[in-house]
Amino acid sequence: MSNKEIDLGLTFDNSYFDKLEGFYVACSGAKAPDPKLIKLNGALANRVGLTNADPTSLAQVLSGTIAPSGSSPLAQVYAGHQFGGFSPQLGDGRALLLGEVLDKDGIRLDIQLKGSGRTPFSRGGDGKAVLGAVLREYIVSEAMFALDIPTTRALAVVTSGESVMRSQYLPGAVLTRVASSHLRVGTFQFFASRGENDKVKQLADYAIARHYPKVEESEQRYLDFLCAVRDKQAELVAKWLLVGFIHGVMNTDNMTISGETIDYGPCAFMDDYGSDTVFSSIDRDGRYSYNNQPVMAQWDLARLAETLLPLIHDDQDEAIALATTAVTGFWEVFQQHWTAGMRRKLGLSDQEEGDFALGEQLLESMSGEEVDFTQLFRQLALDLQSGSHESQKLFNNADKFLVWKEEWETRLAKESLTVSKRIEMMNSANPIYIPRNHQVERAIEAAEMRGDYQPFEQLLAVLATPFTLQKEAQEYAEPAPADFGPYTTFCGT
Numbered sequence: 004m005s006n007k008e009i010d011l012g013l014t015f016d017n018s019y020f021d022k023l024e025g026f027y028v029a030c031s032g033a034k035a036p037d038p039k040l041i042k043l044n045g046a047l048a049n050r051v052g053l054t055n056a057d058p059t060s061l062a063q064v065l066s067g068t069i070a071p072s073g074s075s076p077l078a079q080v081y082a083g084h085q086f087g088g089f090s091p092q093l094g095d096g097r098a099l100l101l102g103e104v105l106d107k108d109g110i111r112l113d114i115q116l117k118g119s120g121r122t123p124f125s126r127g128g129d130g131k132a133v134l135g136a137v138l139r140e141y142i143v144s145e146a147m148f149a150l151d152i153p154t155t156r157a158l159a160v161v162t163s164g165e166s167v168m169r170s171q172y173l174p175g176a177v178l179t180r181v182a183s184s185h186l187r188v189g190t191f192q193f194f195a196s197r198g199e200n201d202k203v204k205q206l207a208d209y210a211i212a213r214h215y216p217k218v219e220e221s222e223q224r225y226l227d228f229l230c231a232v233r234d235k236q237a238e239l240v241a242k243w244l245l246v247g248f249i250h251g252v253m254n255t256d257n258m259t260i261s262g263e264t265i266d267y268g269p270c271a272f273m274d275d276y277g278s279d280t281v282f283s284s285i286d287r288d289g290r291y292s293y294n295n296q297p298v299m300a301q302w303d304l305a306r307l308a309e310t311l312l313p314l315i316h317d318d319q320d321e322a323i324a325l326a327t328t329a330v331t332g333f334w335e336v337f338q339q340h341w342t343a344g345m346r347r348k349l350g351l352s353d354q355e356e357g358d359f360a361l362g363e364q365l366l367e368s369m370s371g372e373e374v375d376f377t378q379l380f381r382q383l384a385l386d387l388q389s390g391s392h393e394s395q396k397l398f399n400n401a402d403k404f405l406v407w408k409e410e411w412e413t414r415l416a417k418e419s420l421t422v423s424k425r426i427e428m429m430n431s432a433n434p435i436y437i438p439r440n441h442q443v444e445r446a447i448e449a450a451e452m453r454g455d456y457q458p459f460e461q462l463l464a465v466l467a468t469p470f471t472l473q474k475e476a477q478e479y480a481e482p483a484p485a486d487f488g489p490y491t492t493f494c495g496t
């Protein structure tokens with residue numbers, strides 16, 4: 004061990020560094036003037052084998068100031084379609100992959116710093132992140148994990164001790180992120196756009212071995228790989244929609260090959276249901292609006308498919324036909340997952356032809372009625388339990404909803420499930436607590452303005468068990484007060 008390194012107890016096994024030369028640039032983090040550990044995710048630290056609990060060592064390493072023993076820090080290169088326009092050269096401009104570890108189940112995990120300084124891919128950026136955005140990613144990604152939605156995780160927050168210029172000077176911070184990998188659609192696009200098909204193949208083989216070993220033996224492994232990524236993404240986006248999550252920046256550089264949610268920049272959960280809800284300041288055309296997310300996921304997958312064409316079949320027309328069928332199949336897989344999830348939300352145990360339409364009809368009845376998405380689903384179970392009719396009070400005009408409710412009740416009556424089992428099913432699918440925008444902002448403001456991390460910690464604690472009613476947590480189940488106003492989010496802060 005070099006004495007310039009610090010041992011955190013992590014046992015690195017750096018396959019990306021070892022096997023994919025030419026897919027990254029080795030580099031190191033910037034020295035933080037006064038790094039301080041703000042938060043360590045104890046359970047996740049345990050999972051990745053981080054045993055050094057010394058806050059000073061953790062702050063040094065997790066700010067990027069000193070490398071951990073066994074790491075091979077690097078910035079990954081990638082390209083990406085951003086809002087439909089192709090950027091051939093992106094890459095980790097403010098992130099540093101320290102390396103990989105294997106958890107107790109042998110699952111390989113990336114450990115990455117975000118905001119640790121400039122890299123060769125920073126272009127005009129400063130390579131930094133600010134505390135507010137880091138806390139936001141911590142809160143929302145950990146909430147997603149608790150909601151059983153595939154996601155990158157948050158391991159730690161360190162403040163750097165420097166001010167970072169955004170619209171004003173803000174406290175700088177670094178997030179330590181854990182992910183199944185950081186392979187993106189954009190990683191494939193970088194090499195495909197340069198005509199480096201041997202590299203695309205190398206990358207596909209690496210991705211297959213790491214994420215989809217089942218297709219390894221297949222005779223049409225690259226087509227099966229495409230289908231496997233499609234299936235994961237279809238399931239992911241269905242899960243987003245079922246909890247009212249809007250990612251906000253579904254560019255191809257932000258779509259993982261693993262099927263995990265990544266890049267928590269402008270994302271937000273909606274309070275009132277609206278199919279065209281958008282929060283991101285730059286998404287003026289609603290490209291990444293709530294309801295457009297499956298369409299955009301499919302669009303991103305088509306970009307992945309393009310990169311794989313030469314591997315799918317020697318004959319280009321044949322390759323295009325096969326890839327088109329694969330990408331077109333997205334919709335059916337998405338519908339299956341969405342309908343299965345909606346059944347659970349509505350307490351339906353049997354499968355019927357009209358279930359997709361029943362779910363859609365409910366959403367349609369909510370449209371324009373200022374109904375809180377999360378509260379409504381939870382209230383449906385409460386109504387069943389107590390025989391009350393409170394759910395309709397959440398609507399301005401409940402006419403359409405009442406028509407829907409009758410249909411739903413007719414459907415329920417056909418099933419043999421007991422009421423208690425039905426309620427159990429609904430309550431395990433419908434969260435009480437989601438990261439409400441006003442609560443996230445409150446936590447960030449207290450930390451940024453007053454160095455008070457209590458609201459952040461409280462919010463994290465509530466969101467860790469989102470399906471369970473918690474004492475004195477009612478305020479976290481409430482939508483934003485009227486004076487919170489319209490909510491806008493920003494990229495890359």
Ligand code: AMP
Nearest residue numbers: 093094095096097125128129130131495
């Ligand atoms: P994002 O919008 O976070 O997905 O980032 C898009 C691209 O911009 C990625 O290549 C990032 O690494 C890069 N980027 C974002 N913020 C910064 C920054 N402050 N400094 C350098 N690069 C950045």
Ligand code: MG
Nearest residue numbers: 256257265266
């Ligand atoms: Mg990104």
